[in-house]
Amino acid sequence: MKEAYKIEIITEKRAIGQVIDIIEKYGVTGYSIIADVTGKGKRGIKHGDDLNDVFKNSMIITVCDNTEAENILKELRPFLQRISGICMVTEVKYLVQ
Amino acid sequence: MKEAYKIEIITEKRAIGQVIDIIEKYGVTGYSIIADVTGKGKRGIKHGDDLNDVFKNSMIITVCDNTEAENILKELRPFLQRISGICMVTEVKYLVQ
Amino acid sequence: MKEAYKIEIITEKRAIGQVIDIIEKYGVTGYSIIADVTGKGKRGIKHGDDLNDVFKNSMIITVCDNTEAENILKELRPFLQRISGICMVTEVKYLVQ
Amino acid sequence: MNVFELFQNFLNPPVLFFFLGLIAIGMKSNLEIPQPLPKFFSLYLLFSIGMKGGAELHKSGFNSSVIAVLLLAISMSALIPLYTFFILKRKIDIHNAAALAATYGSVSAVTFITAVSFLQSNQMPFGGHMVAAMALMESPAIIAAVVLHKLYFKEENTLMETSLTHTIKDAFTEGSIVMILGSLVIGFVGGEKGYEAVKPFTGDIFKGVLCLFLLDMGLVAARRLKDLRKTGFFTLVFALLVPIVNAFIAIGLSKLLNLSHGDALMFTVLCASASYIAVPAAMRVAIPQSTPGIYVSMSLAITFPFNVVVGIPLYYYIIQYFI
Amino acid sequence: MNVFELFQNFLNPPVLFFFLGLIAIGMKSNLEIPQPLPKFFSLYLLFSIGMKGGAELHKSGFNSSVIAVLLLAISMSALIPLYTFFILKRKIDIHNAAALAATYGSVSAVTFITAVSFLQSNQMPFGGHMVAAMALMESPAIIAAVVLHKLYFKEENTLMETSLTHTIKDAFTEGSIVMILGSLVIGFVGGEKGYEAVKPFTGDIFKGVLCLFLLDMGLVAARRLKDLRKTGFFTLVFALLVPIVNAFIAIGLSKLLNLSHGDALMFTVLCASASYIAVPAAMRVAIPQSTPGIYVSMSLAITFPFNVVVGIPLYYYIIQYFI
Amino acid sequence: MNVFELFQNFLNPPVLFFFLGLIAIGMKSNLEIPQPLPKFFSLYLLFSIGMKGGAELHKSGFNSSVIAVLLLAISMSALIPLYTFFILKRKIDIHNAAALAATYGSVSAVTFITAVSFLQSNQMPFGGHMVAAMALMESPAIIAAVVLHKLYFKEENTLMETSLTHTIKDAFTEGSIVMILGSLVIGFVGGEKGYEAVKPFTGDIFKGVLCLFLLDMGLVAARRLKDLRKTGFFTLVFALLVPIVNAFIAIGLSKLLNLSHGDALMFTVLCASASYIAVPAAMRVAIPQSTPGIYVSMSLAITFPFNVVVGIPLYYYIIQYFI
Numbered sequence A, B, C: 001m002k003e004a005y006k007i008e009i010i011t012e013k014r015a016i017g018q019v020i021d022i023i024e025k026y027g028v029t030g031y032s033i034i035a036d037v038t039g040k041g042k043r044g045i046k047h048g049d050d051l052n053d054v055f056k057n058s059m060i061i062t063v064c065d066n067t068e069a070e071n072i073l074k075e076l077r078p079f080l081q082r083i084s085g086i087c088m089v090t091e092v093k094y095l096v097q
Numbered sequence D, E, F: 001m002n003v004f005e006l007f008q009n010f011l012n013p014p015v016l017f018f019f020l021g022l023i024a025i026g027m028k029s030n031l032e033i034p035q036p037l038p039k040f041f042s043l044y045l046l047f048s049i050g051m052k053g054g055a056e057l058h059k060s061g062f063n064s065s066v067i068a069v070l071l072l073a074i075s076m077s078a079l080i081p082l083y084t085f086f087i088l089k090r091k092i093d094i095h096n097a098a099a100l101a102a103t104y105g106s107v108s109a110v111t112f113i114t115a116v117s118f119l120q121s122n123q124m125p126f127g128g129h130m131v132a133a134m135a136l137m138e139s140p141a142i143i144a145a146v147v148l149h150k151l152y153f154k155e156e157n158t159l160m161e162t163s164l165t166h167t168i169k170d171a172f173t174e175g176s177i178v179m180i181l182g183s184l185v186i187g188f189v190g191g192e193k194g195y196e197a198v199k200p201f202t203g204d205i206f207k208g209v210l211c212l213f214l215l216d217m218g219l220v221a222a223r224r225l226k227d228l229r230k231t232g233f234f235t236l237v238f239a240l241l242v243p244i245v246n247a248f249i250a251i252g253l254s255k256l257l258n259l260s261h262g263d264a265l266m267f268t269v270l271c272a273s274a275s276y277i278a279v280p281a282a283m284r285v286a287i288p289q290s291t292p293g294i295y296v297s298m299s300l301a302i303t304f305p306f307n308v309v310v311g312i313p314l315y316y317y318i319i320q321y322f323i
């Protein structure tokens, strides 16, 4: 078991590609995506009922180390402010393959 | 980054509206929902294979502060007992928009 | 509220039955499954776009106590190595029904 | 129709696909109709029979005999829970007794639809108002059962008590009921012309979709069968006998009201069938202490296949010779 | 066509299913067409009209009048944002003004499809190139609005600035546009023979699928209506007046170009309709400060039902008497 | 059939939609057929050809020549892995050699289905038993490859060793195989009458659904193409040559057995095609060390398009002139 950071990001489904770009930029090579998440936040309700994923979120989970986490978070903040979404960081124990 | 509590609730899909009511009652304005979750618990297996979401769960995630968390949890316990489901609370670091 | 461990496992969708077998072997009776998760790891990208769930993951969440967690993790490591996937463990507060 | 023809029902594709579903689970195959397609098929089937029933009602119009059938249907839905509840109360807890009473008083749309397909194969017509009867029979049983439950069970924990009006409201806003009633009204308003425009979708491909839907029903029923191992022998007997009893009552009433053979069969099938969509949904809110693993399994894994394989041709046979 | 016939549009099944959707949400029913089926229906409808349009274009061929209509369509899409942006800028913030300008300059495929079904019921043909016109009208409005936004809004935060070329690229690679253009080309290449092979799927069941799709549109529109309570009276007036103004301009231009009645109606409907698929998708990237709750709601919950219920028959009536 | 007609296959809508999928990914469009619809279409297509094959088998009946074809089909499925495994073992690791051997010995249902649609366009019949041949060819290759893998690879880690019986069981309970075999049997039992009832669903709309399914296949194949950049030139040559070799063997055997032109084409297509549903699923359990990114990509992104665009018309041409 290794100590690591789990970053969970919920943002607009259409913006998930940009989040992946940010993650990969800092060398993290693994992530998981839950494609369809609905919800409510500052920008109102996302029912997930539209035809073009504008009213729908996705969740992306990535486990990484401390430096990677810090880099990602720094770049994520203006992104989430501009687009939409939240980010949570948790300390986890990680089973290394 | 702000310290916060992440509450994760897994309950019957049809009851998710009631959970939202509880959350919003205590002033929390953001939440996220993963609509389709299957599982097993005290009430047997939920295959998620029926036509009316009786054998299906949803998961709702909300990030909130300490007082909000306590209020929600107090009201959630009898609800989960009566209907079905579980609730987990984790301390997280939260990126504020 | 009870202290407990939340184990989150992301692995190939077709292998989820084997993970359930491992969990139940050690007496844990509750788990939840998010059926469709995509992602990227050592074995490349899983787009989730195929017809037989070979390029798709699932996520399984189980809340259990310390001994259960240790048993599960011991058996999980070779499984994830052989098949594919990751496992994260977090300490949570758990609302007991 | 002789015994050989009776047996033919067993051999028609939709029913055989139901068995394919059972076999697939028996073999531990991973065959599945992925969600939400089964849910969509169920909406499609309600849409289809709603439009068809409405268009036929447009042709035939309402008359006193139609009204009589509808009132009779509503009464049967409300009365079946009464007699079954008191039988059930002696054997199982009050929550599941009430839920089962509602289950058997209410109706199964898919059993109805299978009967539609059966009548089509036998070129026998039935009135569009029978679709209305189906829609109207969903809720009275739920309301009757919840009233009985409230009378016999005084709850301490009033925290989240559900009022009766809430249950009634729920029973009428359940998606499947809005879909069938809505399609019925739209079919009625659109008449022949409206129906012709949608017929290639609602009519022509109907039987093919039904095959895939019953395949899924077979898969689900087989999974539920496992739940039933835990419940006793009594529930098995109940799930087979009550439909027959209700069918006989319905056939008698059909004779009294002088219904056509087609209408009599549909009415009989409605009374004999057990709900597994509207009722479980309502029970999770109104009587959450009840166990869907029991009543859904009985309805779906025993009563439904019994009606589809044995019941429908049997009732049809009896109706032809005794009405 | 008299006023009674006009009213008939209201009574045809697809439109009635739209209202069923509105009513279901009004009753707080849990009726829904589960995702991703609505998304699939939308692809199916684009596929269907694309194939049909392409096959018809194969028959009729291109000629100078076809080219003229297509150029006119592109111009209208680019010009409507110009005049609307300056009206809007006085009342609301510049981001939403630009997004709304794009919304009303671009087109709604479903309004177009409802008009196709309307013309079919009235046995009036229209040219396959009108489908091409629809596809070509999606993007110019987006580009025009983004240009206007860039001219009038100097952004400090250049961190994630989206270049105009990026927007243009996005506008042409959006799934719905690739689907309609692709189907159009394939329909054109396949000609009569290719179309005959797929017609049972793309043609015969079309109206039935449209019913279910409009049911979903009704559900979604009703949910969006709540968002509109917050926006003012101005937006309501705008969402009703602009389509009418654009329709009148389109009818005038149709007369000038001597379009057939069918083509004129389709062109008018395109100009009068407002986008709620391509534009919101583009705006989230190009102008993320805009609020989809405003422009999607106006387009979907006001302009779309207005066009479908009142607009299409009204424009049809006017075109028949004045062209 | 001349070269021009050969080229026509390229121009028929289903194949063109495959290319639209490739182009869409090339343009980085977000066009997609949302899951689980592609999965459902695949079930639908199996259901359709199963029912049709069964009904035709009902008409034609079994005879010694049918049995001979089925035995030949099973043998080819088991023998192709033998020769390919030893070629592959020299160039790539033993796990992927075995997986690729299984891939090319087994069959692709969609290639078969595209050939069905090709024969339909050319009004050439084929026997219902060829559907049975397809179903029976899925598994022998898997078993053969797993046996070879066990012979040549002695595993240290026996913790989760999968027994051969387990693999065999899996190979026969895989959803797609249960679906095709089940539909075949039900079509056979239902005969002409059963088939007529479902034909509007399974037959009439078939080609339209195939278009959308191949569009999805194009999208998926284009995504997989990227995986192939990493694998060498050898795999590319293998993915193009092996189908041709297998096709020539199959054409020779067809001549020996004196098969009809339709049956010969179907048999050839089966031998030339490579699995990407049943085999990858089996390999993840039986040989998890193998890399689906290699064998699925070769099968789906090279062999499948080659067969559909060049192979089918080419084999057809050769069969017409040499049998």
Ligand SMILES: Nc1ncnc2c1ncn2[C@@H]1O[C@H](COP(=O)(O)O)[C@@H](O)[C@H]1O
Pocket (backbone or CB within 6 Å): A010, A011, A037, A038, A039, A040, A041, A042, A043, A044, A045, A046, A057, A083, A084, A085, A086, B029, B030, B031, B032, B033, B061, B062, B063, B064
């Ligand atoms: N406090 C919260 N807890 C959980 N999810 C949230 C919270 N706030 C926002 N979200 C999610 O993030 C999405 C975008 O948030 P926003 O940009 O604030 O509208 C929402 O639709 C929710 O899915």
Ligand SMILES: Nc1ncnc2c1ncn2[C@@H]1O[C@H](COP(=O)(O)O)[C@@H](O)[C@H]1O
Pocket (backbone or CB within 6 Å): B010, B011, B037, B038, B039, B040, B041, B042, B043, B044, B045, B046, B057, B083, B084, B085, B086, C029, C030, C031, C032, C033, C061, C062, C063, C064
């Ligand atoms: N220990 C657990 N870990 C994860 N999920 C659980 C656990 N127990 C219950 N659940 C989830 O909660 C749902 C309802 O639980 P129950 O009311 O105990 O049947 C189950 O279907 C699971 O999805």
Ligand SMILES: Nc1ncnc2c1ncn2[C@@H]1O[C@H](COP(=O)(O)O)[C@@H](O)[C@H]1O
Pocket (backbone or CB within 6 Å): A029, A030, A031, A032, A033, A061, A062, A063, A064, C010, C011, C037, C038, C039, C040, C041, C042, C043, C044, C045, C046, C057, C083, C084, C085, C086
């Ligand atoms: N660092 C990570 N963070 C989140 N998810 C991961 C990570 N690494 C792998 N995964 C998930 O686990 C799956 C299998 O990983 P692998 O076996 O490494 O290919 C991937 O497809 C991802 O969904």
Ligand code: NA
Pocket (backbone or CB within 6 Å): D080, D103, D104, D105, D106, D107, D108, D246, D270, D271, D272, D273, D274, D275
């Ligand atoms: Na009943």
Ligand code: NA
Pocket (backbone or CB within 6 Å): E080, E103, E104, E105, E106, E107, E108, E246, E270, E271, E272, E273, E274, E275
């Ligand atoms: Na417009």
Ligand code: NA
Pocket (backbone or CB within 6 Å): F080, F103, F104, F105, F106, F107, F108, F246, F270, F271, F272, F273, F274, F275
């Ligand atoms: Na082969």
